Amino acid sequence: MALSLIFLLVFALSLCSFFTSIEGRFHGLTKQKYLHIVSKISLPPSPVPALAPVPAPAPQAASPSYIASSPSPEPSSVRVFDVLSFGAVGDGASDDTQAFKMAWDAACQTEFSVLLAPVGYSFMILPTIFTGPCKNGLVFQIDGTILPPDGPESWPTKTSKRQWLVFYRINEMSMQGGGVIDGKGEKWWNLPCKPHKGTHGTSLGPCDSPVAIRFFMSSNLRVQGLRVKNSPQFHFRFDNCQNVHVEMLSIIAPASSPNTDGIHIESTNNVQIYNSIVSNGDDCISIGAGCYNVKIRNITCGPSHGISIGSLGVHNTRACVSNITVTDSVIKNSDNGVRIKTWQGGYGCVSKVTFNNIHMDTVRNPIIIDQFYCLSKNCTNQTTAVYISDISYTNIKGTYDVRSPPLHLACSDSVPCSNLILSDIELLPAKGQFMADPFCWNAFGATQTVTIPPVLCLSEGIPRFVDQTMVDQC
Numbered sequence: 518m519a520l521s522l523i524f525l526l527v528f529a530l531s532l533c534s535f536f537t538s539i540e541g542r543f544h545g546l547t548k549q550k551y552l553h554i555v556s557k558i559s560l561p562p563s564p565v566p567a568l569a570p571v572p573a574p575a576p577q578a579a580s581p582s583y584i585a586s587s588p589s590p591e592p593s594s595v596r597v598f599d600v601l602s603f604g605a606v607g608d609g610a611s612d613d614t615q616a617f618k619m620a621w622d623a624a625c626q627t628e629f630s631v632l633l634a635p636v637g638y639s640f641m642i643l644p645t646i647f648t649g650p651c652k653n654g655l656v657f658q659i660d661g662t663i664l665p666p667d668g669p670e671s672w673p674t675k676t677s678k679r680q681w682l683v684f685y686r687i688n689e690m691s692m693q694g695g696g697v698i699d700g701k702g703e704k705w706w707n708l709p710c711k712p713h714k715g716t717h718g719t720s721l722g723p724c725d726s727p728v729a730i731r732f733f734m735s736s737n738l739r740v741q742g743l744r745v746k747n748s749p750q751f752h753f754r755f756d757n758c759q760n761v762h763v764e765m766l767s768i769i770a771p772a773s774s775p776n777t778d779g780i781h782i783e784s785t786n787n788v789q790i791y792n793s794i795v796s797n798g799d800d801c802i803s804i805g806a807g808c809y810n811v812k813i814r815n816i817t818c819g820p821s822h823g824i825s826i827g828s829l830g831v832h833n834t835r836a837c838v839s840n841i842t843v844t845d846s847v848i849k850n851s852d853n854g855v856r857i858k859t860w861q862g863g864y865g866c867v868s869k870v871t872f873n874n875i876h877m878d879t880v881r882n883p884i885i886i887d888q889f890y891c892l893s894k895n896c897t898n899q900t901t902a903v904y905i906s907d908i909s910y911t912n913i914k915g916t917y918d919v920r921s922p923p924l925h926l927a928c929s930d931s932v933p934c935s936n937l938i939l940s941d942i943e944l945l946p947a948k949g950q951f952m953a954d955p956f957c958w959n960a961f962g963a964t965q966t967v968t969i970p971p972v973l974c975l976s977e978g979i980p981r982f983v984d985q986t987m988v989d990q991c
């Protein structure tokens with residue numbers, strides 16, 4: 518009964534699209550231009566009839582494009598909502614927020630619709646929350662440039678300084694295009710309250726800066742093909758999301774820009790981050806508490822602070838992170854390679870993490886576990902910690918910056934790391950002949966092959982005492 522109602526509804530909606538001129542009213546594109554857009558998002562070879570609402574396969578299904586992995590509309594049933602038709606100016610200075618909001622409202626209410634920010638224009642958008650739920654098959658197509666107000670002084674007062682564009686309660690959306698998201702972060706990075714502005718670690722801070730793009734409480738998301746640069750803070754943040762696929766992004770900010778993580782995920786599961794390039798002033802990818810089933814593949818990272826799990830357990834909080842794979846990637850000219858960092862105190866665990874086939878080029882700390890993470894330099898040792906276990910490092914080769922040891926496995930006093938597995942490690946100094954010794958502290962595990970340098974500091978077996986109650990929290 519319910520199903521047939523849905524069929525009727527879908528049928529009625531597609532009829533509507535024939536009899537009303539929604540397209541004519543809402544966008545000024547000719548069919549020609551429109552087909553050009555479609556070709557960019559690569560439709561599958563044979564269109565599925567619009568009347569067959571096939572459930573979308575899980576996004577992890579091997580599939581190169583968003584449209585191909587979901588029920589595809591017939592081209593004629595895709596509606597394009599061009600922000601220009603809603604009054605956007607696109608001169609880089611005029612406020613185009615209202616046009617985007619109206620285009621969003623229209624697109625959100627329409628199945629298989631495209632909100633289009635067209636090529637050749639720069640759209641200035643004030644901090645905005647794009648709220649769902651929306652109809653299925655929504656595409657946020659950025660072919661032009663979008664940018665925020667220029668710096669903290671232009672930021673609207675009474676608006677959060679922590680986020681610029683937020684996508685909230687969206688189920689199923691693709692953000693894509695050949696365009697640019699320019700975060701115009703420079704004036705934020707130079708605020709006197711930023712940590713690097715103070716002398717000897719002192720500054721007026723802390724101070725907020727906006728995340729460029731935040732997805733919050735959303736699912737079945739795809740972000741692909743965009744160039745994103747110079748965010749005031751994180752470029753992307755996904756929190757409390759599910760089924761996230763990120764592909765072919767290029768994220769660029771200066772190495773000196775503070776906290777400009779490329780992609781941060783938190784309380785988010787079933788994530789794939791593939792085929793992307795990040796160079797910035799903080800982690801290329803950072804994985805916070807509550808993430809599981811995450812696969813990261815073919816990332817070129819650096820200069821940066823590497824790919825990180827953490828920091829976890831701050832202010833004695835619980836953190837659970839598991840089933841994370843980072844594979845087939847390159848990390849270059851970075852402060853860290855693959856890192857797990859936790860604060861003293863806290864509880865929970867990080868487990869089942871695989872770092873595989875990663876090439877390091879002049880990286881300080883290519884392999885690092887730091888359970889003494891501390892920003893203020895006066896953190897005290899505590900009796901609890903996030904438990905780290907079942908971490909495997911395979912086929913990690915390349916060069917390290919000799920200022921730090923190639924492996925640094927510093928586990929907490931109270932909760933040793935267990936089952937750290939090393940194989941096919943080959944890390945040579947980037948300059949000179951001096952080979953620094955690996956560092957281990959309370960690190961248990963095994964080397965399965967000969968490693969360069971030899972890692973003799975791992976303790977064998979499993980740690981004598983692991984407080985089971987701490988481990989069972991996840």
Ligand SMILES: *[C@@H]1O[C@H](CO)[C@@H](O)[C@H](O)[C@H]1NC(C)=O
Nearest residue numbers: 765791792793794815816817
């Ligand atoms: C890896 O990602 C780059 C883009 O950063 C892409 O050009 C290349 O084709 C990808 N390689 C594979 C094997 O997918």
Ligand SMILES: *[C@@H]1O[C@H](CO)[C@@H](O)[C@H](O)[C@H]1NC(C)=O
Nearest residue numbers: 577787788809810811812840
């Ligand atoms: C681990 O995550 C992958 C996705 O990255 C998923 O396919 C797999 O089923 C997960 N494994 C477990 C044991 O949950």
Ligand SMILES: *[C@@H]1O[C@H](CO)[C@@H](O)[C@H](O)[C@H]1NC(C)=O
Nearest residue numbers: 718719892893894895896897
């Ligand atoms: C660390 O130092 C900061 C400021 O210097 C201070 O506010 C904080 O209370 C100190 N923390 C501890 C644990 O001593």
Ligand SMILES: *[C@@H]1O[C@H](CO)[C@@H](O)[C@H](O)[C@H]1NC(C)=O
Nearest residue numbers: 889895896897898899930958
């Ligand atoms: C914390 O413990 C580590 C390892 O035992 C030690 O090196 C460090 O000095 C300790 N820090 C403090 C503040 O006690």
